[in-house]
Amino acid sequence: MGIIKSENLIFEYIRRDEEGNVEAINRAVNGVNLDIKQGDFVAILGHNGSGKSTLAKHLNAILRPTEGDLWIDGHDAKDLNKLWDIRKTAGMVFQNPDNQIIATVVEEDVGFGPENLGIPTAEIWERVDKALKSVNMLKYRKHSPNKLSGGQKQRVAIAGIVAMQPKCIVLDEPTAMLDPNGRKEVIDTITRLNREEKVTVILITHYMEEVIGADQIYVMDQGSVVMQGTPKEIFSRVWELKKYRLDVPQVTLLAEELRNSGLQLPEGILTIDELVDEICQLY
Amino acid sequence: MIRDITIGQYYPQDSVIHRLDPRTKLVGTLVYIISLFLFHNFMGYIIVTLFLAGMIHASKVPFRFMVKGLRAIIVLLMITVLFNMFLTPGEPLVQVGFIQITKEGARIAVFMSIRLVYLIIGSSMMTLTTTPNQLTDGLESLLAPLKRVKVPVHEIAMMMSIALRFIPILLEETDKIMKAQIARGADFESGNLIKKAKSLIPLLVPLFISAFRRANDLAMAMEARCYSGGEGRTKMKPLLYQMNDYRAYAIVGVYLAAIIAMGILL
Numbered sequence: 001m002g003i004i005k006s007e008n009l010i011f012e013y014i015r016r017d018e019e020g021n022v023e024a025i026n027r028a029v030n031g032v033n034l035d036i037k038q039g040d041f042v043a044i045l046g047h048n049g050s051g052k053s054t055l056a057k058h059l060n061a062i063l064r065p066t067e068g069d070l071w072i073d074g075h076d077a078k079d080l081n082k083l084w085d086i087r088k089t090a091g092m093v094f095q096n097p098d099n100q101i102i103a104t105v106v107e108e109d110v111g112f113g114p115e116n117l118g119i120p121t122a123e124i125w126e127r128v129d130k131a132l133k134s135v136n137m138l139k140y141r142k143h144s145p146n147k148l149s150g151g152q153k154q155r156v157a158i159a160g161i162v163a164m165q166p167k168c169i170v171l172d173e174p175t176a177m178l179d180p181n182g183r184k185e186v187i188d189t190i191t192r193l194n195r196e197e198k199v200t201v202i203l204i205t206h207y208m209e210e211v212i213g214a215d216q217i218y219v220m221d222q223g224s225v226v227m228q229g230t231p232k233e234i235f236s237r238v239w240e241l242k243k244y245r246l247d248v249p250q251v252t253l254l255a256e257e258l259r260n261s262g263l264q265l266p267e268g269i270l271t272i273d274e275l276v277d278e279i280c281q282l283y
Numbered sequence: 284m285i286r287d288i289t290i291g292q293y294y295p296q297d298s299v300i301h302r303l304d305p306r307t308k309l310v311g312t313l314v315y316i317i318s319l320f321l322f323h324n325f326m327g328y329i330i331v332t333l334f335l336a337g338m339i340h341a342s343k344v345p346f347r348f349m350v351k352g353l354r355a356i357i358v359l360l361m362i363t364v365l366f367n368m369f370l371t372p373g374e375p376l377v378q379v380g381f382i383q384i385t386k387e388g389a390r391i392a393v394f395m396s397i398r399l400v401y402l403i404i405g406s407s408m409m410t411l412t413t414t415p416n417q418l419t420d421g422l423e424s425l426l427a428p429l430k431r432v433k434v435p436v437h438e439i440a441m442m443m444s445i446a447l448r449f450i451p452i453l454l455e456e457t458d459k460i461m462k463a464q465i466a467r468g469a470d471f472e473s474g475n476l477i478k479k480a481k482s483l484i485p486l487l488v489p490l491f492i493s494a495f496r497r498a499n500d501l502a503m504a505m506e507a508r509c510y511s512g513g514e515g516r517t518k519m520k521p522l523l524y525q526m527n528d529y530r531a532y533a534i535v536g537v538y539l540a541a542i543i544a545m546g547i548l549l
Contacts, residue, residue: 060507062503062506062507084509084511087506087507087508087509088509091507091508092504092507094500094503094504094507096500098452098497099497099500099501099504100500100501100504101448102444102445102448102501102504102505103414103415103416103444103448104293104414104415104416104447104448105293105295105414105416107519108414108416108519108520111519111520112508112510113508113509114517114519115516115517115518115519116508116509116510116511116516117509118515118516118517119517120517121517121518121519121520121521124517124519125519128519142295143295144293144295146451146452160508161508164508164509
């Protein structure tokens with residue numbers, strides 16, 4: 001069994017009127033099956049309202065399944081007593097960096113998580129140093145988060161999770177509010193964490209460019225997983241992705257168009273270099 | 284104008300004052316505030332001024348940074364000055380019709396405004412040199428005895444530190460909303476008081492909504508980082524008195540003694 005496994009996971013938002021009668025039921029997650037291996041980089045793609053964020057909140061036990069099963073590192077997500085074990089296993093980074101930084105100094109914010117876990121003081125400092133180093137923010141440790149750029153703030157937020165040393169980090173659209181430079185900083189950071197520190201990464205996003213390096217991609221639409229596979233497999237199905245209102249990377253789209261007009265190119269080209277190589281081989 | 288409030292903003296710097304234990308600074312500030320109301324003569328002002336100037340120098344925070352915070356209380360200051368100047372009975376200095384400025388009034392007005400200014404500078408000194416986290420740690424440990432009578436000391440301290448952290452963010456947001464509304468033709472400047480108050484509604488409603496949304500996000504982020512109240516938490520920066528703290532207590536003690544002596548002797 002992988003570090004995260006779900007079977008037929010269902011979650012419903014229930015809206016009630018003033019008397020408490022059920023007014024509307026909105027099924028945000030509908031029968032999702034996940035099986036994520038330890039150490040993998042997994043991306044969950046989907047446009048707005050596809051249920052990807054709701055699913056992400058399950059992985060940290062912020063929301064609990066209405067029906068179906070979910071295990072995080074063997075802990076049953078429906079068991080209230082396992083709540084803190086799950087949160088220790090799976091750290092979560094949110095979309096808005098401003099709304100998840102608690103302290104007014106970078107290093108104190110990174111120390112917040114370990115403080116909550118009851119780690120002894122000396123070890124907190126070690127962990128903070130290490131976490132800040134791993135996101136390349138060590139020289140900003142005494143700064144105020146208000147003075148940092150979006151990408152830097154988000155890296156501080158990631159360090160705050162890393163310092164808790166979870167086996168798995170869930171990032172819920174961490175780049176949605178950032179400019180292209182900030183996006184690159186954040187994606188590079190989590191890629192490095194995954195490769196070097198062997199942390200399982202679950203990246204939720206709607207930017208396709210960010211998931212090219214992933215080991216496994218899930219595409220969600222209307223609460224269900226509609227596609228699953230490696231980036232190559234997913235991106236070779238350009239027209240299907242378009243149907244789910246996802247933007248395919250431009251190179252992939254160009255390659256697809258070239259192929260349609262008769263060029264002998266393979267499916268699922270992901271990078272410019274790859275496309276150049278393939279075209280060069282043709283002539 | 285909104286951006287000028289410096290209370291609650293930390294000024295990163297490495298100085299003797301910055302390194303003091305927050306408890307020392309809290310007690311010191313409290314003593315300082317009380318001392319401001321313990322004397323009624325000129326010598327007292329000299330001592331307070333010297334003490335404050337010494338502290339500002341030691342803190343290495345630029346003086347203009349502290350003065351900036353005063354702009355926020357200018358209205359309060361004016362009201363205090365005017366009321367004291369016109370409404371204090373005594374020997375008349377200037378008289379126009381039934382309005383008169385008395386000698387005592389002028390004196391009280393000047394000294395009262397100096398006191399207010401010193402009060403603000405003194406307390407912003409504390410927040411400028413202490414991170415909100417340290418500040419709340421200090422408060423938490425000073426108020427810890429109250430836990431026995433079921434006062435939720437940790438929760439209050441946490442709320443305060445979060446409020447302090449969000450002051451600059453919400454100010455920025457207010458600025459942004461204000462500009463957005465002005466761009467759509469909102470008028471915050473003209474009209475009488477009632478009209479002005481009414482024109483604040485399109486500013487306050489979005490601000491409140493966004494503040495609630497932020498609070499919700501933050502609560503979720505804190506829970507996701509295993510925050511479950513004060514039980515079983517350790518500290519990254521536990522409070523420990525250093526040699527300098529004892530020295531600081533001694534200085535504050537000498538200062539207080541001087542002020543009290545001044546009150547009795549003169």
